[in-house]
Amino acid sequence: xxxxxxxxxxxxxxxxxxxxxxxxxxxxxxxxxxxxxxxxxxxxxxxxxxxxxxxxxxxxxxxxxxxxxxxxxxxxxxxxxxxxxxxxxxxxxxxxxxxxxxxxxxxxxxxxxxxxxxxxxxxxxxxxxxxxxxxxxxxxxxxxxxxxxxxxxxxxxxxxxxxxxxxxxxxxxxxxxxxxxxxxxxxxxxxxxxxxxxxxxxxxxxxxxxxxxxxxxxxxxxxxxxxxxxxxxxxxxxxxxxxxxxxxxxxxxxxxxxxxxxxxxxxxxxxxxxxxxxxxxxxxxxxxxxxxxxxxxxxxxxxxxxxxxxxxxxxxxxxxxxxxxxxxxxxxxxxxxxxxxxxxxxxxxxxxxxxxxxxxxxxxxxxxxxxxxxxxxxxxxxxxxxxxxxxxxxxxxxx
Amino acid sequence: xxxxxxxxxxxxxxxxxxxxxxxxxxxxxxxxxxxxxxxxxxxxxxxxxxxxxxxxxxxxxxxxxxxxxxxxxxxxxxxxxxxxxxxxxxxxxxxxxxxxxxxxxxxxxxxxxxxxxxxxxxxxxxxxxxxxxxxxxxxxxxxxxxxxxxxxxxxxxxxxxxxxxxxxxxxxxxxxxxxxxxxxxxxxxxxxxxxxxxxxxxxxxxxxxxxxxxxxxxxxxxxxxxxxxxxxxxxxxxxxxxxxxxxxxxxxxxxxxxxxxxxxxxxx
Numbered sequence: 001x002x003x004x005x006x007x008x009x010x011x012x013x014x015x016x017x018x019x020x021x022x023x024x025x026x027x028x029x030x031x032x033x034x035x036x037x038x039x040x041x042x043x044x045x046x047x048x049x050x051x052x053x054x055x056x057x058x059x060x061x062x063x064x065x066x067x068x069x070x071x072x073x074x075x076x077x078x079x080x081x082x083x084x085x086x087x088x089x090x091x092x093x094x095x096x097x098x099x100x101x102x103x104x105x106x107x108x109x110x111x112x113x114x115x116x117x118x119x120x121x122x123x124x125x126x127x128x129x130x131x132x133x134x135x136x137x138x139x140x141x142x143x144x145x146x147x148x149x150x151x152x153x154x155x156x157x158x159x160x161x162x163x164x165x166x167x168x169x170x171x172x173x174x175x176x177x178x179x180x181x182x183x184x185x186x187x188x189x190x191x192x193x194x195x196x197x198x199x200x201x202x203x204x205x206x207x208x209x210x211x212x213x214x215x216x217x218x219x220x221x222x223x224x225x226x227x228x229x230x231x232x233x234x235x236x237x238x239x240x241x242x243x244x245x246x247x248x249x250x251x252x253x254x255x256x257x258x259x260x261x262x263x264x265x266x267x268x269x270x271x272x273x274x275x276x277x278x279x280x281x282x283x284x285x286x287x288x289x290x291x292x293x294x295x296x297x298x299x300x301x302x303x304x305x306x307x308x309x310x311x312x313x314x315x316x317x318x319x320x321x322x323x324x325x326x327x328x329x330x331x332x333x334x335x336x337x338x339x340x341x342x343x344x345x346x347x348x349x350x351x352x353x354x355x356x357x358x359x360x361x362x363x364x365x366x367x368x369x370x371x372x373x374x375x376x377x378x379x380x381x382x383x384x385x386x387x388x389x390x391x392x393x394x395x396x397x398x399x
Numbered sequence: 400x401x402x403x404x405x406x407x408x409x410x411x412x413x414x415x416x417x418x419x420x421x422x423x424x425x426x427x428x429x430x431x432x433x434x435x436x437x438x439x440x441x442x443x444x445x446x447x448x449x450x451x452x453x454x455x456x457x458x459x460x461x462x463x464x465x466x467x468x469x470x471x472x473x474x475x476x477x478x479x480x481x482x483x484x485x486x487x488x489x490x491x492x493x494x495x496x497x498x499x500x501x502x503x504x505x506x507x508x509x510x511x512x513x514x515x516x517x518x519x520x521x522x523x524x525x526x527x528x529x530x531x532x533x534x535x536x537x538x539x540x541x542x543x544x545x546x547x548x549x550x551x552x553x554x555x556x557x558x559x560x561x562x563x564x565x566x567x568x569x570x571x572x573x574x575x576x577x578x579x580x581x582x583x584x585x586x587x588x589x590x591x592x593x594x595x596x597x598x599x600x601x602x603x604x605x606x607x608x609x610x611x612x613x614x615x616x617x618x619x620x621x622x623x624x625x626x627x628x629x630x631x632x633x634x635x636x637x638x639x640x641x642x643x644x645x646x647x648x649x650x651x652x653x654x655x656x657x658x659x660x661x662x663x664x665x666x667x
Contacts, residue, residue, distance in 0.1 A: 028496055062667075098665065103656045105665065114520040139519060152659055207660070209511070214524045259509070260528045289529040290580075297529065332459055332467055332536040334495070362467060365494045398493035 022065050029059035029075075032396040040387040044181055046174040054081040058093070059399075071098045075143075079134070086173030086186070087133040092143045103152040110143035113161075115205070115216060117255040117264040120303045120322035120342065121315075123281045124218075124251040124266040127203060129167035129225050136178055136371055142167040156208030159218075163201035166223045169242065178371075180384045184229060184240045191223070192245045192273060199223050199246070212257050220249045224272065226314055245272045260287050264303070277308040279315065283322070299326035301340070311346055316382070319345045333358040349375035349382040367394040434554030434570045441593040442549055448623045450653035451475045454646045459537050462637040467492070469535050475546075476653050482506055483546040484658040488666045489535075499666040501658060502527075506548035507575075515663045522660050531580025538609060538631045538640040540580055543600075551575055557585070564589035564596050564616075581608070592616075594624045602635075609633050619649050 036052040056079040064071040075094040081087035096109025113127040127144055134140035145165040151158045171184035193199045201222020208215055227242035248271045256263040265282035283303030291298045301324035305317025324340030335358040342351045351374070357367040369392040373385045428436075457469040470491040476484040482504030489498045497517035504510045510527040530542040552572035560567050567587040574581055582605045587597040594616055602608040615627030629642040656662075 028493065030494075100665065102654070105661060112520045114522075116521075117523075150661055152656060152661055157659070157661060209513075209524070209660070255524055257524045257526055260526055262524070262526060287526060287529070289532055289578075295533050297532065330533045330536060332461070334492075334536060359492060359494055362491070363493050396494070398496070 024062075024064040026062045027059060028062075028399060029057070030396050030398045031055070031057045032394055034392060034394045036390055036392045038177060039389045039391070042177060043384070043387045044179070046183075047177050049083055052081065052083045052177075054079055054087065056080075060094075069100055072096070073098070081133075084133065084173050084176035086171065086176055089133065089170065091131065093141075094143055096146075105148075105150045107146065107148040107150075109145070111146050111148065112141055112143065113146075113148070115218065115251070115253060116266050117214070117253050117262075118266050118281045118283065118303055119264075119285070119301055119324065120283075120340065121281045121305050121317045122266075123268055123279055123305075123315075123317075124216075124253045126218075126220050126225055126249065126251065127161065127163070129169055131170050133170045133172055133176065142170070156206050159203075159205040159207070161201075161203040161205075163203065163222060164198075166197040166199060166201070166244070168197065168244075169225070169227060171242075178385060178388045178390065180229075180240065180381070182231065182238060182240045184242060185232075185234075186242065188232065188234065188239075188241045189227070190230075190241060190243045192243075193223065197223075197244075214255045214257070216251075216253045218251045220247070220251070222246065224270075228314065245274070247272045260289070261285070275309070279305075279307040279313075281305045281317065287326075295330040297326075297328040297330065299328070300324070301326065316344075317342075321345060333360070344375075344380070344382065347375065347377050347380035347382065349373070349377070349380045351382070363398045365396045365398065367396070368392070369394070430556045431554060433556035434572075435549075437556060437568050437570050437588060437593075438552070438554050438572070439549060441588055441595075442547060444593050445547075445623060447477070448620065449477055449650045452646065452648050452651050452653070453625075453644055456641075456643040456645070457535065457537055457539075458641040458643065460639045460641070469537070474653055474657065476655065476658055482510065482548055484655070485546075486658055486662065486666055497667050499663050501660070501663040502545075503658070504545055504548075506550035510545070513660060513663055515666065517667075520664070522663060528578055530576060530578050538633045538638055539642070542574075542576075542579060542581075543611070543631070552584075559590070560587070562587050562589065562596050564591070564594060566590045567596060592624055594626075607634055617647075619647060623649065 032055065034054045038050050042048055056077065058075065058077045061074040062071065073094050073096060076090065077093050078090040079088060092110050094110055094112060096107050096111045099106045114125055116122045116125045122138065128141035129144065130138045131140040131142050144163060144167060147162040149160045168186060168189050171186055172179035174183050199222060203218060203220045205216060205218035224245045224247045227244050229240040230243050232239060232241045249268055251268045253266045262285040264285065267278065267280040269276065269278045281303060283301065285299055285301045287297055287299040289297050303322040305320045307313035307315050307318035310318055320342050322340065322342045324338060327337040329335040337356040339354050352372040354370040357365060359365050370390065372389045373382060375382045375386050452474050455471045455473060457471060459467045468491060469489065472488045472490065474486045478484060485502045487500040489495045499515040501513045502510055512525050512527045514523045514525050516523065531540050534541055534544055552574055555571040557569040557571055560569050567589050570586050570588065572584045572586060580603065581600050582603060583601045585599040586595060588595055595613055598611040599607060600609040609631055611629060611631045613626035613629055616624050617627065618624050625644065625647055627644050631640045633639065
């Protein structure tokens with residue numbers, strides 16, 4: 001292909017079986033600048049600033065040989081953050097080898113996997129740890145060490161995972177905003193398993209598409225990605241310590257796609273040393289196509305999040321209603337605007353967000369994100385975020 | 400006159416199934432029957448290609464003549480008694496690089512469609528109701544790019560007319576799907592090879608919306624004709640989109656197992 005180029009130079013990872021000419025090599029990726037503005041004075045020590053600047057780079061290196069039967073992808077990531085030293089961080093998002101055959105594939109290395117169908121909370125998604133300092137919505141993930149065998153049958157796809165090694169969640173530091181009053185000390189993480197972050201986790205998933213239904217069921221055994229945050233006083237300093245328990249989890253996700261309706265549900269049953277509980281996120285998305293004789297599509301979203309533990313839940317969506325409207329302009333610049341909000345039915349707290357993006361020229365993309373919080377009750381965990389209303393401008397250059 | 404011509408053509412072509420031959424022998428053939436017959440012949444001649452790979456350069460042009468480009472790779476697999484399966488991968492613009500689209504089309508009813516978003520590694524099943532929506536901000540609607548199936552339209556033969564490819568049949572097609580953006584399409588097919596030379600699209604108010612022309616036809620496997628360039632002009636907004644095709648290869652050995660959520664995720 002004219003727009004992809006062949007690398008003729010010998011590559012470090014070129015296996016002895018392939019001559020260098022047969023290896024396809026490609027570099028792509030993005031660099032980004034991000035400016036955050038906070039509209040209110042901060043609540044906690046260390047947060048005394050109104051603006052925050054940061055830069056990130058995420059290149060992707062890709063090699064392919066044996067007519068595409070073998071490939072390696074390497075995607076490092078680094079962010080520099082002006083204010084929060086915890087947000088200045090690097091990661092290897094992906095570094096894995098993939099071998100594909102007829103009806104099967106095998107992947108080894110650091111990888112990323114997403115499971116789920118809903119928009120406001122990703123309840124069933126469990127393989128990768130959340131890179132908590134990257135984004136408030138939890139959609140940015142850390143690279144997970146894995147061996148993954150995927151088999152395609154007429155009756156669905158079976159994915160088996162061996163996950164050797166665990167990634168700890170990242171949290172905003174002393175100088176970060178959008179955090180709880182107490183700082184999470186990620187250097188003092190505790191584990192239920194004596195193997196700590198060397199514990200080998202397992203997962204098995206079946207997924208299938210039948211008629212209008214897309215379904216997935218899985219079982220996961222291993223270290224809970226979501227830590228309990230326990231208060232510890234160490235050296236006269238009170239802080240939060242992440243505690244990672246061992247869990248067994250059954251998960252189900254399903255979507256029915258009927259005309260302009262998407263019906264979605266995610267549910268889990270999680271069993272740990274402390275308790276066993278169920279949680280659910282479900283809802284509907286309806287799209288009006290070509291509104292007012294334009295090319296703009298208007299999507300309406302409604303979801304509900306529930307957790308059996310109620311107010312004791314570690315999840316923020318224990319009894320929450322979410323609504324959203326998505327405008328897709330279908331224009332040359334791929335302009336999209338998502339407006340959404342959530343109401344906590346237990347505490348009455350409200351959150352509102354806007355995510356807008358469009359391409360500029362051929363290689364640039366500009367995004368505007370806003371997050372706004374409001375709560376009346378001091379007992380509401382969301383009160384820690386009450387002064388953290390944030391507007392964020394991101395400019396990305398793709399290469 | 401009309402009937403005689405059809406009769407001659409049928410004998411000359413010598414390709415038709417006996418059922419169609421019988422119907423064409425019926426003397427009182429209506430314009431609707433004639434339109435259907437021509438369309439069936441066009442479809443019949445394009446059956447059996449098996450599978451196909453190609454690359455597509457999509458050039459979007461606004462009223463001021465400013466251009467932007469999308470680079471797309473496509474794999475298609477023909478299905479017996481069903482619509483085609485296709486896998487589409489975006490290389491440009493760069494911010495959507497790696498985004499891929501899997502479609503199982505059906506002659507009647509909704510297609511099954513999945514979108515892969517590489518940044519999140521997420522596969523989304525999407526509603527296929529938006530047939531009339533623009534593809535990637537271009538002047539092509541999704542329905543303009545889907546495979547031609549007889550059941551998608553009803554037909555009416557209009558006239559014979561001289562055209563760039565020689566002598567053409569002019570046939571009107573009325574979409575069956577209520578979600579189509581068109582009341583009708585007028586199609587020019589050349590009488591020698593049944594290649595589409597031109598399509599006019601009429602919007603829901605029955606005004607002329609777009610014209611699509613096909614240029615640079617090449618024959619593959621000694622049977623199947625594909626145009627190198629398709630040019631879409633929107634008469635109402637003054638914008639245009641060119642599709643420049645390259646690298647057509649047929650019968651590359653693609654199978655059903657090359658079209659599933661796993662192959663979608665690793666399509667890149």
